[in-house]
Amino acid sequence: MTEVASTYDTTAEISDDHILRVDNLVKEFPITRGVFFKKQVGAVHAVADVSFYVKRGETLGLVGESGCGKSTTARSILRLLEPTSGDVWFNPEGGDPVNIPTANKETLRNLRRELQIIFQDPYASLNPRMTVASIVAEPMTVHNVGTKQDRLDRVKELLKVVGLSPEHTNRYPHEFSGGQRQRIGVARALALNPSFMVLDEPVSALDVSIQAQVLNLLQDLQEELGLTYLFIAHDLSVVRHISDRVAVMYLGRIVELADRNALYEEPMHPYTHALLSAVPIPDPEVESNRVRIILEGDIPSPANPPSGCRFHTRCPKAVEGVCDTDDPQLRELAEEHWVACHYPEVRKVF
Amino acid sequence: MAEPLLEVNDLRTYFSTEEGIVRAVDGISFTLDRQERLGIVGESGSGKSVTAMSIMRLIEPPAGEVVTGTITFKGRNLLEYDEADMQDIRGGQIAMIFQDPMTALNPVYTIGDQLMETIMLHQKVSRKEAYDIALTAIEDVQIPGAKSRMETYPHELSGGMRQRIMIAMGLSCNPDLLIADEPTTALDVTTQAQIMDLMLHLADERGTAVMLITHDLGVVAGFCDNVQVMYGGGIVEKGTVGQLFANPQHPYTWGLLGSLARMDEEEQHRLRSVRGAPPSLINLPSGCRFRPRCDFAVDVCAQAFPLLRDSGEPGQESACHRANELDLKSIVQEEEVTA
Numbered sequence: 180m181t182e183v184a185s186t187y188d189t190t191a192e193i194s195d196d197h198i199l200r201v202d203n204l205v206k207e208f209p210i211t212r213g214v215f216f217k218k219q220v221g222a223v224h225a226v227a228d229v230s231f232y233v234k235r236g237e238t239l240g241l242v243g244e245s246g247c248g249k250s251t252t253a254r255s256i257l258r259l260l261e262p263t264s265g266d267v268w269f270n271p272e273g274g275d276p277v278n279i280p281t282a283n284k285e286t287l288r289n290l291r292r293e294l295q296i297i298f299q300d301p302y303a304s305l306n307p308r309m310t311v312a313s314i315v316a317e318p319m320t321v322h323n324v325g326t327k328q329d330r331l332d333r334v335k336e337l338l339k340v341v342g343l344s345p346e347h348t349n350r351y352p353h354e355f356s357g358g359q360r361q362r363i364g365v366a367r368a369l370a371l372n373p374s375f376m377v378l379d380e381p382v383s384a385l386d387v388s389i390q391a392q393v394l395n396l397l398q399d400l401q402e403e404l405g406l407t408y409l410f411i412a413h414d415l416s417v418v419r420h421i422s423d424r425v426a427v428m429y430l431g432r433i434v435e436l437a438d439r440n441a442l443y444e445e446p447m448h449p450y451t452h453a454l455l456s457a458v459p460i461p462d463p464e465v466e467s468n469r470v471r472i473i474l475e476g477d478i479p480s481p482a483n484p485p486s487g488c489r490f491h492t493r494c495p496k497a498v499e500g501v502c503d504t505d506d507p508q509l510r511e512l513a514e515e516h517w518v519a520c521h522y523p524e525v526r527k528v529f
Numbered sequence: 530m531a532e533p534l535l536e537v538n539d540l541r542t543y544f545s546t547e548e549g550i551v552r553a554v555d556g557i558s559f560t561l562d563r564q565e566r567l568g569i570v571g572e573s574g575s576g577k578s579v580t581a582m583s584i585m586r587l588i589e590p591p592a593g594e595v596v597t598g599t600i601t602f603k604g605r606n607l608l609e610y611d612e613a614d615m616q617d618i619r620g621g622q623i624a625m626i627f628q629d630p631m632t633a634l635n636p637v638y639t640i641g642d643q644l645m646e647t648i649m650l651h652q653k654v655s656r657k658e659a660y661d662i663a664l665t666a667i668e669d670v671q672i673p674g675a676k677s678r679m680e681t682y683p684h685e686l687s688g689g690m691r692q693r694i695m696i697a698m699g700l701s702c703n704p705d706l707l708i709a710d711e712p713t714t715a716l717d718v719t720t721q722a723q724i725m726d727l728m729l730h731l732a733d734e735r736g737t738a739v740m741l742i743t744h745d746l747g748v749v750a751g752f753c754d755n756v757q758v759m760y761g762g763g764i765v766e767k768g769t770v771g772q773l774f775a776n777p778q779h780p781y782t783w784g785l786l787g788s789l790a791r792m793d794e795e796e797q798h799r800l801r802s803v804r805g806a807p808p809s810l811i812n813l814p815s816g817c818r819f820r821p822r823c824d825f826a827v828d829v830c831a832q833a834f835p836l837l838r839d840s841g842e843p844g845q846e847s848a849c850h851r852a853n854e855l856d857l858k859s860i861v862q863e864e865e866v867t868a
Contacts, residue, residue, distance in 0.1 A: 245716035380618045386572035387744065391788035391802030398799070413718065416747075420790030420797065440795055457722035459747030461789050463770040466751040473726065474719050475685045529793050 193232075193268045193276050198375055198407045199256070200232040204265035206248075206255045210482060223252040223482045226433035227489075230509070233375075235272070238401065238408040240422030240439070241452075242415055246478060248431040249411045253377045256409070257294055258287065271374065292322060295368035299380035301360035303403065305352040311338070311363055320372040337366040342396060358389035365396065369404070375422075377409045383418060394421060415458045419443050424515070427451050430489040431481055433509060437516040447512060447523040450493050456528040469529055488521065494514035496522050531561040532604060532846075534705055534738050535584070540598035542576075542583045545591070549811040553593070554580040555762035558837075563705065566729070566739045568749035568770070571759035574807055577742045580759070581708045585625055603705070621651035624699035626728075628711035630691035634683040640667075641679030644698055651702045666697040689720035694700060696728050703735050709743045746789060750774055758782050759819035761808050764837060766861055768845035772797050776858050778847035779842040781819045783857040817850065825851055 193200045206226040209314055211217040226248045233239045242248045255262040259277055267279040267355055271293055277286060296319075298304040313320075315337055317331045325333065335345035341362040350362055359382060368376060378397065382390040398421065400406060412418050418425055419439055426436040427450065434446040446452055453472040474493045479485055485492045491502035501521050509517040532729035542554040554576040561567050571577045582588050583595050586607060600607040607618065619625075627633045635643060644663035648654065654662065660679075667675040670693040683691055692712060699707055712728065729752055734740050741753055749756050750770055757767035758781065766779040777783040787801025805822040810815055814821050816831040823830065829850050837843070840852035849855070 243721065289804050358806060385744070385783055386807070388572060388788045388803035389806065391790075391800035392804070394790070395800055395802055415718065416790040416792040419792050419794070420800070427650075443792065444795070453719055455792070457719045458792050459745065459751040460791060460793050461746040461750045461774065461786065462791070462793075463750045466747075469751075471722050471726065473723055476718070477689060478717075484639060 190296070193270050196234050197232040197272070198270055198272075199254060199409075200236045200268040200270070201252075201265075202230050202266040202268070204229045204252065204255055204267065205263045206251050206260060207263045221482055224431050224484055225481055226255060226262075227484070227505060228421055229428075229431070229433055231433060232411060232427055233438060234423075236401075236405055236407055237423040238410050238421055240418035240425040241409060241411045242413065242418050242425060243428035243453075244367075244413060244478060246430075246481065247428040248481070249428050249483065250379055252428070253296070253379055253409060253411055254263060257296060257377060258282075260294070269375070288322075292318075292371040293374050294377070295371070295373040295375070296377040296379060297361070297364050297368050297381045300384050301357050301364055302384075304364055305360055306350050310349050310351060311355075313342075314352070314363060315366045315370055318367060322371060324371065333370065334366075337369055340369065340400070341366045342392075356389075357385050358392055361385060361393050362396065365393075365400070369400070372404075373406070375407045375409070377411070379411045380413070381410075383412065383414060384523055390417070397421070414457065416460075427454065430484055430518065433517075434490065434519050435517065437513075438507070441513065441516050444527065445513075445516075445525045446528065447516070447518045447525055448490075448520045449496050449522075450490050452526050452528050453495075460529060488519075496524075498522065534565075534603065535561040535562045535740075536599075536601040537580075537584070538599045538601070540580070540583060540600065541596040542579050542588055542593060543596050544593040546811070551810045552762050553810055554583060555813075556598075556609065557759075557762075557764050558758060559740055559764065559767065559807070561706070561740060564733075564736050564738055565755060566732075566741065566753045568753035568756040569740065569742045569759060570744065570746055570749055570756060572744060572807055574761075574810060575759040576810075577759050578710055581625065581740065581742055584708065585619055585623060588813070593687075611683075612699045617651070617775050620647055620699075621702050621724075622704050622706040622707060623706045624702070626692070626695045626699050626707065626709045626712045628714050630688065630715075631683060633695055634691060636683055639680055639682055640686075640694055644679075644694070646702060647698050651866075656726040662701060663697075666701045667694070669700070669731060670697045672697075688716055689724060690755065692724050693727065694714060694721075696724070696731065700731055700735060700737065704737055706738045706740065707732055708740045708742070710742075711744070713748065714743070714745070719842050723755070724807075744784065758785070761813060762810055763818065763848065765819065765849070766847045767837070768841065772842050772845045776841050776845075777853045778845060778857065779819075780823045780825050780850045780855070780857065782847075783860075784824075817848075823853055 204226055207222040207224055209219045210221040212220045243249045254260040256267050260282050268276045269279055271275040312334050315334045319330045333467050338345050343362055382393050408423055422439050425439050425442045426433050435451045453474045456472040476493055487503040487505050488507050491497040505523050507519045509519045512518050533597055538558045540554055540557050544551040551865045569577045576739045604684050624789055645659040648659040648662050664675050667678055672693055712722050753770050756770050756773050757764050760781050764784045784803035808818055816833055817835050820830045835848045835850045839847045840847035
């Protein structure tokens with residue numbers, strides 16, 4: 180490599196173009212033994228030193244297999260889980276950056292208007308005993324926005340925005356299909372005019388034809404309202420479709436982060452290669468010419484991650500004495516293309 | 530032509546509920562040849578799993594019932610078998626792999642015991658011989674340390690390993706037909722690739738036909754010869770994978786393909802999506818079941834139920850009144866040009 184690789188700089192001031200910056204985020208879950216005197220005997224290193232930024236108005240896709248820490252990362256960012264360490268700078272337009280993990284209650288409460296989340300399971304994330312009107316109005320009620328009538332008007336407006344009928348206000352979640360419920364979840368998230376939304380597997384529970392409806396809706400809303408998305412998914416096709424940039428996680432680490440086309444067309448990390456080669460493409464002609472990189476074994480336990488590079492136990496390119504001892508840092512190997520690998524190499528996989 | 534391995538004719542499986550009769554599978558007919566790999570795709574509630582359960586005779590009255598139809602397997606109608614004969618078919622000649630390997634395996638027996646049980650049930654072998662067959666079966670699905678694995682319990686294995694055990698169990702008696710119902714849906718994508726490769730490689734080696742039930746068109750494109758698309762309890766289109774993906778004849782298939790985000794697409798274009806939601810199986814629309822969501826519906830679609838008929842290339846069939854007049858393929862191309 181001729182280019183001098185630079186480590187991602189976490190000490191510089193947050194740029195105005197960045198709405199969110201995550202610096203060295205760590206989240207560990209303690210493993211305890213005993214009933215009364217809980218003694219910590221270990222920890223699950225769910226998120227292990229993750230740093231990235233999100234540009235204003237973009238969609239950053241976060242992909243990885245189950246247990247890689249993508250959802251924990253999102254929840255730690257929003258402080259739905261308390262991060263173990265690290266900074267999460269939220270940079271509102273025309274305001275001062277706030278460090279979410281150290282923000283006090285009052286600041287956090289105000290921040291919550293700006294930061295919203297949409298969950299995977301539209302069956303579990305809506306209270307079955309509340310009407311659609313009270314579900315969608317709840318964020319406004321909590322934050323004391325407007326009068327009762329104002330809120331109802333806003334609910335009707337929001338329902339229209341997400342493609343539901345305003346007459347549905349007095350219905351209950353069970354009267355809706357999965358796709359419609361997810362729309363209700365979107366309406367609720369939009370109620371307070373947020374600028375940043377975490378979408379945690381928003382379409383994985385939906386059928387294909389409905390997935391497309393919801394993805395189109397999310398894209399339209401982003402365009403109209405200037406939203407920034409952190410889009411978490413395991414479906415690499417959907418992530419390429421919706422994201423501007425994509426980060427790949429493995430066992431609590433980001434292993435590669437790049438512009439969507441660079442990541443899919445010129446991936447450099449061996450894990451990204453394997454991941455992309457495994458995704459079936461709905462085209463028999465393309466499929467018949469593909470070579471799959473089959474990984475050996477299973478993902479190691481995050482309670483006891485491998486030494487050195489966390490991927491070295493399954494990596495076809497691992498070199499003894501390097502990969503099993505040195506932990507590779509994210510380096511910028513091409514413009515805005517970060518890779519954490521000792522032996523990165525561009526490889527086309529489809 | 531040789532007799533097909535499996536021939537399903539006008540199968541109707543209904544469930545009675547308090548709200549009314551659910552017509553989960555409503556008049557489907559298809560054949561499956563020896564060594565064929567048939568994909569059955571459809572969204573939730575389209576009837577694909579009930580089709581498999583009906584073939585395996587796993588629909589239990591009074592909740593559900595195969596109302597009419599025949600399921601001819603190697604020349605005999607499975608619906609006329611008594612339970613004892615059926616036990617011999619299940620696992621012996623037709624094996625099934627389910628989506629969730631944790632619920633399909635018994636948590637209180639070791640892997641070895643469960644494998645040996647299947648083997649001893651279907652083959653006249655001693656315990657010792659069954660043990661050896663089980664051991665080979667585990668080695669065949671590429672699980673390292675087969676001997677020690679025999680002693681483990683299902684919870685000690687990862688999802689991918691459990692699904693390997695299910696495959697080992699399914700293929701241990703060399704069945705003629707393997708029905709895999711969403712075998713990789715619960716698994717991660719890299720594990721999915723391992724499992725699909727393994728399953729189809731082993732099925733090929735043994736000459737086992739595979740019926741792959743899935744909602745994932747990508748998996749079908751990669752692993753099947755033929756495919757049929759189900760919607761609202763019926764088959765709306767069938768053909769080879771090449772035909773169906775390149776030249777869909779039914780507006781639903783066309784919509785489904787347009788709903789898919791493709792990983793190999795550089796340009797971000799808008800997904801076509803299919804408006805509305807799948808129909809209630811209790812209260813199906815008149816005429817064509819896809820009509821309320823179809824962009825091309827005309828009067829006749831509300832009046833008459835469309836039957837499968839030749840459309841597109843030889844061997845391709847579509848259940849659409851307008852299949853031969855619509856040129857869905859060129860609509861796709863026009864869209865691509867304007868996008």
